Amino acid sequence: MRIVVLAGGIGGARFLRGLKKAAPDAAITVIGNTGDDIHLFGLKVCPDLDTVMYTLGGGINEEQGWGRADETFKVKEELAAYGVGPGWFGLGDRDFATHIVRTQMLAAGYPLSAVTEALCERWQPGVRLIPMSDDRVETHVGIELDGERKAVHFQEYWVRLRASVDAHAIVPVGAEQAKPAPGVLEAIAEADVVLFPPSNPVVSVGTILAVPGIREAIAEAGVPVVGLSPIVGDAPVRGMADKVLAAVGVETTAAAVAEHYGSGLLDGWLVDTVDASAVERVESAGIRCRAIPLLMTDEDATTAMAREALALAEEVRA
Amino acid sequence: MRIVVLAGGIGGARFLRGLKKAAPDAAITVIGNTGDDIHLFGLKVCPDLDTVMYTLGGGINEEQGWGRADETFKVKEELAAYGVGPGWFGLGDRDFATHIVRTQMLAAGYPLSAVTEALCERWQPGVRLIPMSDDRVETHVGIELDGERKAVHFQEYWVRLRASVDAHAIVPVGAEQAKPAPGVLEAIAEADVVLFPPSNPVVSVGTILAVPGIREAIAEAGVPVVGLSPIVGDAPVRGMADKVLAAVGVETTAAAVAEHYGSGLLDGWLVDTVDASAVERVESAGIRCRAIPLLMTDEDATTAMAREALALAEEVRA
Numbered sequence: 116m117r118i119v120v121l122a123g124g125i126g127g128a129r130f131l132r133g134l135k136k137a138a139p140d141a142a143i144t145v146i147g148n149t150g151d152d153i154h155l156f157g158l159k160v161c162p163d164l165d166t167v168m169y170t171l172g173g174g175i176n177e178e179q180g181w182g183r184a185d186e187t188f189k190v191k192e193e194l195a196a197y198g199v200g201p202g203w204f205g206l207g208d209r210d211f212a213t214h215i216v217r218t219q220m221l222a223a224g225y226p227l228s229a230v231t232e233a234l235c236e237r238w239q240p241g242v243r244l245i246p247m248s249d250d251r252v253e254t255h256v257g258i259e260l261d262g263e264r265k266a267v268h269f270q271e272y273w274v275r276l277r278a279s280v281d282a283h284a285i286v287p288v289g290a291e292q293a294k295p296a297p298g299v300l301e302a303i304a305e306a307d308v309v310l311f312p313p314s315n316p317v318v319s320v321g322t323i324l325a326v327p328g329i330r331e332a333i334a335e336a337g338v339p340v341v342g343l344s345p346i347v348g349d350a351p352v353r354g355m356a357d358k359v360l361a362a363v364g365v366e367t368t369a370a371a372v373a374e375h376y377g378s379g380l381l382d383g384w385l386v387d388t389v390d391a392s393a394v395e396r397v398e399s400a401g402i403r404c405r406a407i408p409l410l411m412t413d414e415d416a417t418t419a420m421a422r423e424a425l426a427l428a429e430e431v432r433a
Numbered sequence: 434m435r436i437v438v439l440a441g442g443i444g445g446a447r448f449l450r451g452l453k454k455a456a457p458d459a460a461i462t463v464i465g466n467t468g469d470d471i472h473l474f475g476l477k478v479c480p481d482l483d484t485v486m487y488t489l490g491g492g493i494n495e496e497q498g499w500g501r502a503d504e505t506f507k508v509k510e511e512l513a514a515y516g517v518g519p520g521w522f523g524l525g526d527r528d529f530a531t532h533i534v535r536t537q538m539l540a541a542g543y544p545l546s547a548v549t550e551a552l553c554e555r556w557q558p559g560v561r562l563i564p565m566s567d568d569r570v571e572t573h574v575g576i577e578l579d580g581e582r583k584a585v586h587f588q589e590y591w592v593r594l595r596a597s598v599d600a601h602a603i604v605p606v607g608a609e610q611a612k613p614a615p616g617v618l619e620a621i622a623e624a625d626v627v628l629f630p631p632s633n634p635v636v637s638v639g640t641i642l643a644v645p646g647i648r649e650a651i652a653e654a655g656v657p658v659v660g661l662s663p664i665v666g667d668a669p670v671r672g673m674a675d676k677v678l679a680a681v682g683v684e685t686t687a688a689a690v691a692e693h694y695g696s697g698l699l700d701g702w703l704v705d706t707v708d709a710s711a712v713e714r715v716e717s718a719g720i721r722c723r724a725i726p727l728l729m730t731d732e733d734a735t736t737a738m739a740r741e742a743l744a745l746a747e748e749v750r751a
Contacts, residue, residue, distance in 0.1 A: 156533050156537055157533065157537035157540055158533070187507055189505055189507070190526050190527070190533070192530075193526075193529075193530030193531070194533065194534065196530075197530065197555050198555070199534050199537075208505070208508050208511075209507050211529070211533075212508045212510075212511030212512050212514075212515065213511070213515075215474050215475065215508070215512065216512065216515050218475055219474055219517075236516075237514055237515050237516070
């Protein structure tokens with residue numbers, strides 16, 4: 116079975132770990148979000164790709180969900196001593212090496228997809244990880260700060276400001292001109308199932324879908340497309356998805372997120388048991404819906420979620 | 434008093450520490466060798482400038498003589514795990530931060546001299562440190578390896594091969610087209626004394642003198658030019674200067690190095706007491722010479738050497 120997964124960072128990475136257990140023989144292609152990529156200290160940092168790579172490759176800081184295990188922060192400490200910022204982005208020494216290798220390869224002319232493949236040779240994530248695009252796409256967030264309207268990089272909004280102010284717009288700058296990376300459209304066309312893990316529907320899955328051609332390819336693939344709600348009990352399971360959902364006019368409920376994807380794209384949707392009452396509303400929107408436990412508390416729970424997603428896909432197919 | 438010092442790495446840096454004690458009120462300008470600069474992992478590394486900066490700024494690994502104190506090697510370990518080399522160049526985590534800041538500033542368009550000034554704002558070395566040139570100069574060494582004649586970067590010869598094979602040529606690639614960095618010729622023109630510390634006469638001081646205009650400016654400054662022999666008892670005090678001296682046809686003796694600089698450039702020369710017999714030969718070449726203890730065993734010994742150099746300069750002037 117060939118499975119394509121559109122993944123953001125932590126939620127996507129953890130779901131993928133369960134999916135690998137649920138479908139050990141499947142060929143899994145992960146299309147990774149690069150909209151939250153950022154240049155820091157002259158280095159190209161790809162937080163979502165790295166979170167997937169480290170999580171599946173066994174190098175992740177489990178507790179934190181991002182960054183490397185057994186990490187130290189000497190480089191960051193020294194950069195601060197030079198007065199060079201930003202200090203709010205937590206790059207560890209081990210993590211720096213990844214960005215140094217990536218930046219060096221990009222400067223040598225390799226596209227991000229080739230660089231990602233090279234980095235994965237070390238990590239052996241057990242999936243094929245492809246960035247959504249080799250072109251630069253950067254999600255900017257429109258906010259009002261100190262009475263002034265301005266746009267900030269997604270990471271500045273998310274990490275520095277911790278989404279503490281309202282967002283009034285989410286703009287994946289460069290997405291309109293971006294082309295899907297080599298292999299993305301082919302993987303979708305050959306897929307048996309497409310899954311949306313409980314990643315952020317706006318700044319993770321939404322950004323991937325904003326690259327022209329990807330949404331269309333999924334809609335036209337003619338295979339089951341099943342998603343898992345990142346919203347449980349009217350609140351994001353993790354992160355601050357409510358802020359960015361509000362910015363695009365979507366309420367923070369499992370049902371509203373399904374409707375936001377729409378029945379033209381989504382065939383099946385899993386909500387948490389606490390949101391069982393949403394099933395009817397989602398189904399009336401033309402999307403098959405089931406309520407199951409959706410908290411990725413451990414690998415077994417996550418594996419069960421992945422199994423349910425695949426089961427729902429088969430139900431849709433039949 | 435305004436003193437100009439042409440400095441390489443360890444020898445130059447340690448001498449400068451003594452000079453600052455010997456002449457606490459002097460305005461010292463250090464013209465640093467950049468011929469052993471190297472690009473590693475996409476980063477610009479300036480070993481000699483950094484050794485001077487770290488040594489005078491209190492950040493040096495004292496035992497080793499180069500690199501940072503309290504250093505760790507996580508980044509290097511990770512780069513090796515990615516299969517990215519070279520592994521023979523020992524960049525520590527703290528040191529990496531310096532190269533990251535430098536590379537980022539260079540990419541932003543600042544010349545190396547401005548970058549060095551910015552880095553020194555943190556380290557406060559107590560001297561004005563200027564690279565010999567903002568232009569790229571790279572010392573290459575012609576060797577015969579496995580029966581094949583080839584040219585390797587100086588660092589590859591020095592660090593990787595540990596000068597274990599004979600060098601038949603030393604070429605400061607790019608020197609002929611290089612211009613002295615802003616401030617270099619001005620500092621020389623305004624100097625009261627010019628000193629050559631016991632740095633390598635070929636690949637350190639020699640490379641600086643290979644930048645068109647610098648040798649001429651020193652010769653024409655009309656002030657005492659005094660050097661200290663890096664050769665004691667017919668052997669380099671440190672490093673493998675004999676290998677590169679042989680490559681340029683100079684014997685490894687204190688007298689031969691003085692003659693190599695020549696009386697057109699050098700007015701005074703200090704040799705070690707074990708080389709007292711060389712005094713006559715050097716003086717007959719038209720260079721005032723004294724024999725004093727020349728081993729920089731501790732700061733007091735080094736300060737005494739600097740005092741003797743300044744005293745010889747005054748003797749020459751009178």
